[in-house]
Amino acid sequence: MTVVDEIKDQLDIIEVVSGYLSIKKAGRNYKALCPFHSEKTPSFVISPERQIWHCFGCGKGGDIFGFVKEIEGVEFKEALRILADKAGIELKREDPKLVNERVKLAEINEKATEFFHYFLSQDLGQKAFDYLKKRKVNPKTIEQFKIGYAPDNFNALLDFLTKRGYTEQEILKAGLLTQNEQGKIYDKFRGRLIFPIRNPEGKTIAFGGRILKENNKAPKYLNSPQTPTYDKSRTVYNLDQAKTEARKKDQLIIVEGYMDVLAVWQKGNQNVIATSGTALTPGQLTIIKRYTPNILLAFDSDSAGSEATKRGIETAIEKGLNVKIINLGKYKDPDEMIQENPKQWEKAIKDAMPIMDFYFESAFQKIKKITPQAQKQVSYAILPLIAKLKSPIDQDHYLKKLSNKLNLEPKILHAEMQNFLREQAKSGKIQGSLRQADKLNKNRVQITLEEYLVAIILLDPKLQAVILKDLKSSDLTETFPKKLYSLIQEKSKKKVQINFSDIEKNLEQSERTKLNLILIKIEEENKKLTAPLGEAEITTQIQNLRNHTLVKKLKVLQKKIQEAEAKKDTDTIKDLTKKITELSQKLSSIQNEG
Numbered sequence: 001m002t003v004v005d006e007i008k009d010q011l012d013i014i015e016v017v018s019g020y021l022s023i024k025k026a027g028r029n030y031k032a033l034c035p036f037h038s039e040k041t042p043s044f045v046i047s048p049e050r051q052i053w054h055c056f057g058c059g060k061g062g063d064i065f066g067f068v069k070e071i072e073g074v075e076f077k078e079a080l081r082i083l084a085d086k087a088g089i090e091l092k093r094e095d096p097k098l099v100n101e102r103v104k105l106a107e108i109n110e111k112a113t114e115f116f117h118y119f120l121s122q123d124l125g126q127k128a129f130d131y132l133k134k135r136k137v138n139p140k141t142i143e144q145f146k147i148g149y150a151p152d153n154f155n156a157l158l159d160f161l162t163k164r165g166y167t168e169q170e171i172l173k174a175g176l177l178t179q180n181e182q183g184k185i186y187d188k189f190r191g192r193l194i195f196p197i198r199n200p201e202g203k204t205i206a207f208g209g210r211i212l213k214e215n216n217k218a219p220k221y222l223n224s225p226q227t228p229t230y231d232k233s234r235t236v237y238n239l240d241q242a243k244t245e246a247r248k249k250d251q252l253i254i255v256e257g258y259m260d261v262l263a264v265w266q267k268g269n270q271n272v273i274a275t276s277g278t279a280l281t282p283g284q285l286t287i288i289k290r291y292t293p294n295i296l297l298a299f300d301s302d303s304a305g306s307e308a309t310k311r312g313i314e315t316a317i318e319k320g321l322n323v324k325i326i327n328l329g330k331y332k333d334p335d336e337m338i339q340e341n342p343k344q345w346e347k348a349i350k351d352a353m354p355i356m357d358f359y360f361e362s363a364f365q366k367i368k369k370i371t372p373q374a375q376k377q378v379s380y381a382i383l384p385l386i387a388k389l390k391s392p393i394d395q396d397h398y399l400k401k402l403s404n405k406l407n408l409e410p411k412i413l414h415a416e417m418q419n420f421l422r423e424q425a426k427s428g429k430i431q432g433s434l435r436q437a438d439k440l441n442k443n444r445v446q447i448t449l450e451e452y453l454v455a456i457i458l459l460d461p462k463l464q465a466v467i468l469k470d471l472k473s474s475d476l477t478e479t480f481p482k483k484l485y486s487l488i489q490e491k492s493k494k495k496v497q498i499n500f501s502d503i504e505k506n507l508e509q510s511e512r513t514k515l516n517l518i519l520i521k522i523e524e525e526n527k528k529l530t531a532p533l534g535e536a537e538i539t540t541q542i543q544n545l546r547n548h549t550l551v552k553k554l555k556v557l558q559k560k561i562q563e564a565e566a567k568k569d570t571d572t573i574k575d576l577t578k579k580i581t582e583l584s585q586k587l588s589s590i591q592n593e594g
């Protein structure tokens with residue numbers, strides 16, 4: 001048994017996928033909103049029987065390995081490692097150098113977390129501890145978030161880790177050291193309050209450090225650089241602890257800073273994460289969407305209005321996320337609001353405003369009277385956002401609202417929005433999404449009639465006899481259906497019951513996946529039928545296929561005969577003419593039957 005088979009044996013696809021998506025049972029299969037393209041109705045199907053998944057919207061599909069590759073954005077090797085880990089299977093065949101590096105980095109990050117955390121409770125860390133106390137962070141929170149303190153020393157951590165057997169290069173690779181222009185290497189985090197940044201599985205992958213004594217030369221916050229295990233644009237703070245509550249409440253609160261996360265967490269909203277220093281990136285949004293499509297942003301007013309935040313919000317709208325804004329009023333961040341007026345925080349969450357309403361409000365705040373000038377100003381600010389909304393119903397709703405408030409005909413606004421879209425298309429922004437749509441169409445699995453007729457034998461025992469009697473292997477022209485059909489015929493000749501797993505054993509891995517995709521597609525298509533396909537329909541389809549195959553063969557012969565005529569090869573011409581006559585007769589007899 002290969003490792004891959006072993007892992008497949010241990011893990012159930014439902015368990016793996018539901019670790020990332022919220023799935024619902026629908027008949028024999030499960031359904032979910034596809035995480036790989038934007039959609040409002042689920043077309044992502046998971047089959048527990050076949051242990052595969054397939055999206056009928058964008059055409060992606062495969063087994064658990066394919067799923068983890070796609071959703072984690074990793075190569076097969078890494079997917080194998082993740083799933084082996086989950087299955088509790090030790091990998092022996094992996095590149096030992098890479099394993100070694102990853103294990104080392106993880107160890108270094110864990111040891112550094114303990115190191116920093118230890119110093120928070122020591123005399124050296126007193127001022128860091130006092131700072132947390134002043135900000136009302138309680139001891140339980142300090143433990144849960146493993147907050148620490150980096151001593152104000154150039155080689156405290158470096159010494160600590162090298163004494164434990166790690167090389168300077170390894171610690172540097174983990175992002176914990178800095179190298180100056182003279183080539184001197186020393187601790188990156190010094191005299192700072194330390195927040196370990198963990199991945200959704202709860203492993204520390206990076207650190208954020210807040211300065212304790214104000215210093216104009218040093219940044220207030222310092223984060224780890226990109227490392228082999230830390231990708232800033234795909235990481236959010238505290239998702240490991242927030243994910244369960246996020247799923248339960250079907251909602252995530254997004255704040256800007258570490259201290260805000262701590263305050264909101266202590267207030268009892270455990271579905272809170274922070275972007276920590278970046279605006280919302282597409283990568284972060286993809287990860288967030290795995291847990292819930294509903295996000296509440298609690299950003300301070302400066303950043304809520306900033307271009308970077310706006311871009312992040314637009315991306316979120318494009319990805320089909322429901323974005324709401326928490327109004328912080330006069331408070332500069334959630335932390336301050338919770339410390340000074342905890343009741344108002346609760347109310348602010350309840351009253352969170354849909355993002356479009358927020359944009360309406362801010363656009364109308366800027367104008368005093370409805371003049372043609374103001375009409376233009378407001379529509380230019382809002383129409384591009386309406387155009388980004390995924391749902392036509394939402395679009396219509398906001399176009400009407402805008403038309404009411406601006407006292408303009410909806411059709412004028414609609415035309416204006418189309419203008420805007422055309423402009424954008426010219427500048428190439430929409431081109432991308434058109435190409436995307438094109439790709440989606442191409443990816444959509446089309447199954448051929450041959451595949452259909454052969455595969456349905458495995459799904460519908462009632463049709464087995466009809467097909468085996470009527471369908472000749474010479475009717476088939478495609479490689480895969482031919483192979484499949486001959487396997488089925490073999491069983492039938494031996495009078496052995498034909499079942500899926502027997503057939504599957506004789507197929508290569510890629511053919512197995514292909515067969516599963518065909519079957520799941522047929523299952524889904526059949527669900528849409530009011531009545532199951534009958535024998536008569538199948539017979540008709542077999543005739544259609546035979547017809548089609550003969551026409552195909554005739555075309556090939558005709559081409560050959562033309563070549564032979566060009567070469568004046570009379571023998572071949574004679575031979576081919578005979579074959580063509582035979583085929584034509586067959587064809588007309590079928591057509592007469594039909």
Ligand SMILES: [Zn+2]
Binds near residue numbers: 034
């Ligand atoms: Zn999809």
